Amino acid sequence: MESQIEKKSNGQAVESAGEAAYFEPPADVQETNEALVISFDVPGALAEDVETEVRDSQLTLTAKVRPVDGKWRPLYGEVRAGHFRRQFRLGQQLDQSRITAKLEDGVLTVILPKVEAAKPRRIRIQVN
């Protein structure tokens, strides 16, 4: 059905309806002197199926998970089929042009460096 297909900016056609559900992956957010480090649990997602995007100070993570081969009949399930999506609003203290991400063993780690002005500094005290 044509109404269910929309063109993304890169020209790739994607299904916009009838798609599997999206769930929010659990995340750890750790702050160091240099950066904010966010790690997401996205088990089953491969590098080519993960997208991290920053737009209007919003970080969006999308990770698609490929379904199990159709020959397997589900007997019992504790995890619902679907993809991952989660968004975080970013403050002005992060350098949005230097964000990096890596995927390892189903964990996506995004490193958001702080701008210089937001890094802690030691102030030297002058003694007269």
Added chain:
Amino acid sequence: MFATRWPWLFEDSLLRPEELFRVFAPYLGTPSRRSGGAYPPVNVFDDGQRFLVRAEVPGVKKDSLEVTAQGDQLTIRGERPAPARGEEGRYHRRECQYGPFRRTVTLPEPIDAEKIEATYRAGVLEVVLPRTPEAQPRKISVN
């Protein structure tokens, strides 16, 4: 109890207040991906001859996984090490689970422990367990 937990929500300078919504989202009916409290969560499938047990263990190294089977039971052991944190690091949010785990799954029929195959990829452990020859479904021809 809440009184002691509130302050950390507001000292968060790098994430904006809208983020607070997330704290309440579980109470607002957001569908949960996982059900059941045991770790790791598993899904079990069947193709007629074999069972497939799929366990989600993100952050676990392949070498730390141990898979054993006996009778109709499969046991998965492993450990997800807590991340090395810099001395200056502090957490704004901790939702991921860490530490050692052990889970035993009982299958509906006995399995052939000699022919089990396990693969690990992208944080997912998949174990394929054939039924024992006695438990294989058989077609009986009608004369």
